[in-house]
Amino acid sequence: MEHPENNKEYKGLAVNKGIEKPASVNPYLKSHRPVMKKKLSVSEYVEGIVKGDITILSRAVTLVESVLPEHQVIAQEVIEKCLPYSGHSIRVGISGVPGAGKSTSIDVFGLHVLQKGGKLAVLAIDPSSERSKGSILGDKTRMEQLAVHPASFIRPSPAAGSLGGVARKTRETIILCEAAGFDKIFVETVGVGQSETAVHSMVDFFLLIQLAGTGDELQGIKRGIMEMADGIVINKADGTNIEKAKLAQTQFRSALHFFPASDSGWIPPVLTYSGFYNIGIKEIWDMIDKYFVFVKENGYFDHRRNEQSKYWMYETINEHLRDSFYHHPVIQGMLKQKENQVLHSELTSFVAAKKLLDTYYQELKK
Amino acid sequence: MEHPENNKEYKGLAVNKGIEKPASVNPYLKSHRPVMKKKLSVSEYVEGIVKGDITILSRAVTLVESVLPEHQVIAQEVIEKCLPYSGHSIRVGISGVPGAGKSTSIDVFGLHVLQKGGKLAVLAIDPSSERSKGSILGDKTRMEQLAVHPASFIRPSPAAGSLGGVARKTRETIILCEAAGFDKIFVETVGVGQSETAVHSMVDFFLLIQLAGTGDELQGIKRGIMEMADGIVINKADGTNIEKAKLAQTQFRSALHFFPASDSGWIPPVLTYSGFYNIGIKEIWDMIDKYFVFVKENGYFDHRRNEQSKYWMYETINEHLRDSFYHHPVIQGMLKQKENQVLHSELTSFVAAKKLLDTYYQELKK
Numbered sequence: 001m002e003h004p005e006n007n008k009e010y011k012g013l014a015v016n017k018g019i020e021k022p023a024s025v026n027p028y029l030k031s032h033r034p035v036m037k038k039k040l041s042v043s044e045y046v047e048g049i050v051k052g053d054i055t056i057l058s059r060a061v062t063l064v065e066s067v068l069p070e071h072q073v074i075a076q077e078v079i080e081k082c083l084p085y086s087g088h089s090i091r092v093g094i095s096g097v098p099g100a101g102k103s104t105s106i107d108v109f110g111l112h113v114l115q116k117g118g119k120l121a122v123l124a125i126d127p128s129s130e131r132s133k134g135s136i137l138g139d140k141t142r143m144e145q146l147a148v149h150p151a152s153f154i155r156p157s158p159a160a161g162s163l164g165g166v167a168r169k170t171r172e173t174i175i176l177c178e179a180a181g182f183d184k185i186f187v188e189t190v191g192v193g194q195s196e197t198a199v200h201s202m203v204d205f206f207l208l209i210q211l212a213g214t215g216d217e218l219q220g221i222k223r224g225i226m227e228m229a230d231g232i233v234i235n236k237a238d239g240t241n242i243e244k245a246k247l248a249q250t251q252f253r254s255a256l257h258f259f260p261a262s263d264s265g266w267i268p269p270v271l272t273y274s275g276f277y278n279i280g281i282k283e284i285w286d287m288i289d290k291y292f293v294f295v296k297e298n299g300y301f302d303h304r305r306n307e308q309s310k311y312w313m314y315e316t317i318n319e320h321l322r323d324s325f326y327h328h329p330v331i332q333g334m335l336k337q338k339e340n341q342v343l344h345s346e347l348t349s350f351v352a353a354k355k356l357l358d359t360y361y362q363e364l365k366k
Numbered sequence: 367m368e369h370p371e372n373n374k375e376y377k378g379l380a381v382n383k384g385i386e387k388p389a390s391v392n393p394y395l396k397s398h399r400p401v402m403k404k405k406l407s408v409s410e411y412v413e414g415i416v417k418g419d420i421t422i423l424s425r426a427v428t429l430v431e432s433v434l435p436e437h438q439v440i441a442q443e444v445i446e447k448c449l450p451y452s453g454h455s456i457r458v459g460i461s462g463v464p465g466a467g468k469s470t471s472i473d474v475f476g477l478h479v480l481q482k483g484g485k486l487a488v489l490a491i492d493p494s495s496e497r498s499k500g501s502i503l504g505d506k507t508r509m510e511q512l513a514v515h516p517a518s519f520i521r522p523s524p525a526a527g528s529l530g531g532v533a534r535k536t537r538e539t540i541i542l543c544e545a546a547g548f549d550k551i552f553v554e555t556v557g558v559g560q561s562e563t564a565v566h567s568m569v570d571f572f573l574l575i576q577l578a579g580t581g582d583e584l585q586g587i588k589r590g591i592m593e594m595a596d597g598i599v600i601n602k603a604d605g606t607n608i609e610k611a612k613l614a615q616t617q618f619r620s621a622l623h624f625f626p627a628s629d630s631g632w633i634p635p636v637l638t639y640s641g642f643y644n645i646g647i648k649e650i651w652d653m654i655d656k657y658f659v660f661v662k663e664n665g666y667f668d669h670r671r672n673e674q675s676k677y678w679m680y681e682t683i684n685e686h687l688r689d690s691f692y693h694h695p696v697i698q699g700m701l702k703q704k705e706n707q708v709l710h711s712e713l714t715s716f717v718a719a720k721k722l723l724d725t726y727y728q729e730l731k732k
Contacts, residue, residue, distance in 0.1 A: 349678035
C-alpha cells in the first residue's frame with residue numbers, strides 16, 4: 001500500500017491553489033471555503049489555450065502534472081489537440097550550479113528578449129523539488145521583474161518524482177505554452193548531472209552559466225555537461241571580479257578546444273557578463289540569435305527537433321519496460337538475492353539475469 | 367526466415383577449425399574429411415580448463431561464442447562451474463584508433479609482462495569484425511612474438527553481432543581464461559565509441575593509446591573516451607617524432623586537467639613510448655603496477671569489480687527487455703508508423719509510446 005505522504009504532488013496542488021479538491025475545512029465557515037472552479041471540457045481547455053488565456057493554460061499544466069489517472073486522460077487529449085499549434089518557438093535550456101546567479105540572470109535575459117515583443121515562458125526541471133514546500137512563491141520572488149511582466153509565464157518544476165516523469169511533464173508543458181503563443185521558452189535546471197541531459201533533450205540551445213572564483217572552476221563541472229553546452233557565459237564579471245572572469249573565459253575557451261566538434265557544426269562561444277549590473281546581456285542574446293540563424297540555415301534545427309521527438313518516444317518506452325520489470329513485486333522479492341549470488345560468484349551475471357527474466361515473463365502470462 | 371549468410375559466426379568456426387560440423391566434402395575422398403573431435407561433457411570441459419589445457423579452453427570459448435542454443439546451455443554450465451576459479455587476474459583494456467599501433471604495442475607489452483612469469487590472454491571486442499574473413503590469422507600475425515609464446519592465449523573478437531552480445535561473450539571468455547590460470551588479461555578494442563564503454567565495464571585498468579601527429583590530436587578523440595582512461599600513452603615517440611610526442615603529452619596532460627577526478631582517486635598519467643623500438647615499455651607497466659597497488663589499497667579494486675558484476679546483470683536484463691519489445695513482430699510492424707505520426711505532430715511522443723506498450727503487453731498475454 002502506498003503511504004499517503006507519498007502523494008505530495010497532489011496534496012501540494014490542492015493546498016496551494018484550491019483547484020479540483022477543496023481543502024478540508026469546516027463547511028459552516030463559508031469564508032474559509034476555497035472557490036470551486038468549474039470543470040472544463042477538453043475543447044474548452046484547448047480553445048482557452050489557443051486564445052492565450054493564462055488562467056486556462058495554468059490549469060491545463062496542473063492537469064499535466066497531476067498523478068491522478070483521470071487528470072492524465074484529459075491532459076493527454078488536451079496536449080494532442082494542442083500539438084498542431086506547437087513548435088513555433090525557440091527553446092533555450094539554462095543551467096548552472098547553485099549560486100551562479102541563475103534566477104537573476106533569467107530575470108534580465110527575459111526582460112531583454114521581451115523588449116523586442118513576443119511572449120516568454122520560464123519552466124524548470126528539478127527532480128529534487130517539492131512543490132508543497134512553496135517553491136512557486138520562491139521562483140516568482142527570485143525573478144522579480146519577469147514575475148510581474150504581462151508577457152511572461154513562470155512555472156516551477158513539477159513536483160519530485162522520477163527524473164523521466166518530471167522531464168516528460170516539462171516537455172508536455174512546452175507544447176501547451178507554445179500553443180498559447182509563447183514564442184520563447186526558457187527551461188531552467190540545477191547543475192546536478194542527469195537533469196541537464198533531460199533539459200538538453202528538449203531545447204534548441206543549451207546555455208551554461210558559470211562563475212569565476214577560485215581559478216580552478218573547471219574541476220567542479222560534472223561529467224558531460226560541458227559537451228552539451230552551445231554557449232558558456234561567466235556571470236559576475238563586474239568590479240574587482242572582472243579579471244577573474246576573463247581568466248575563467250580563457251580557461252573555458254581552451255577547455256572547449258579539447259572536446260570534439262558538436263553535430264551542429266556550431267562552436268560554443270564563451271562570454272562574460274554581469275546579471276546584477278546588467279552588463280553583457282545584449283551580447284549573450286546576439287550569440288543565441290546567431291545560433292538560431294546558423295542551425296536553421298544548415299538544417300540542424302529541424303533535425304534536432306525530430307531527433308528529440310523520437311528520443312522521447314523511445315525513452316518513454318524504455319523507461320516503462322524497465323519500470324514494469326523492476327517494480328514487479330515478484331522481481332523485487334528476488335532481485336537482491338540474485339545480485340548477492342552474482343557478487344559471491346555463485347551465479348554469472350548472465351544466468352542471474354536470465355532467471356529473473358524467465359520469472360518475469362511467466363508472471364506476465366498469469 | 368533467417369538468411370543463411372547471417373549465420374557467419376558458426377560457418378566461420380566450422381570452416382576454419384573443423385569443430386562440431388564437418389565441411390561438406392566428397393565422402394569418398396577420405397583424406398579431405400576433417401578430423402571429428404570427441405564431444406566433451408561439462409565436467410570434462412571444466413577439468414580441462416582448470417588444468418590449463420589450452421585446446422579445451424579454446425573449444426569452450428568456441429561454445430561460448432556459438433549461436434546454437436544447445437551450445438549455449440553447455441557453455442553457461444561450464445562458465446558457472448569455472449566461476450569459483452576466476453577473478454584472480456589483472457584485467458587491462460587497451461584502446462586506440464586504427465593506425466595507433468595497437469597490435470605491435472600489445473605484442474611488446476605482453477612480452478614485457480610475461481618476463482616476470484605468469485600467463486597472458488589477449489581478447490578483443492570489435493562488433494564490426496567478421497571472423498569468417500580470417501581475422502584469427504590476422505590477429506596472430508599482427509602479434510608476432512606473443513603468437514608463438516607458450517604462456518599466451520590470443521583470441522580475436524567474437525563474430526559480428528550486437529555490441530551487447532559480443533561484449534558478453536568476451537566477458538564470459540575472461541572467466542574461462544582466469545579459471546585456466548591466466549593471471550593477466552588484455553582486452554583490445556578499436557577506438558570507435560560504444561565498444562570502449564563495453565571494455566571499460568569489464569577491465570580494472572583502461573589504457574588509451576594515442577599518436578602524435580598533426581598537433582591537434584585532441585580534436586579527434588571520441589566523446590567520453592578520455593574520461594574513461596586510467597592512463598594515456600603516446601606511441602611512436604622515436605626519431606624525429608619525439609618532439610611531436612612530447613607536445614602531445616603536454617596537450618593531453620592539460621586536457622585531463624579539465625576532466626573531473628575519477629572515482630578511484632587515481633590521476634591518469636600521460637606517457638610517451640615507442641612500440642616499434644621498444645622504448646618506454648617498462649615505464650608503462652610500472653604505471654599500471656602502481657595503479658593496482660593504489661586501488662587495491664583504497665578498496666576501489668573490489669568496489670569496481672562488484673559494480674561491474676552488477677552492471678552486467680542489469681545490462682543483460684535491460685538489453686533483453688528492449689530486444690523482446692523491439693523485435694516483437696507486431697511491434698516491428700507498428701513502430702515506423704507511430705514514429706512518423708510523432709514526427710508529423712499527429713501524436714505526442716508519450717501517447718505513441720503508450721499505444722505501442724499496450725499492444726505489446728496484450729501480445730505477451732496471448
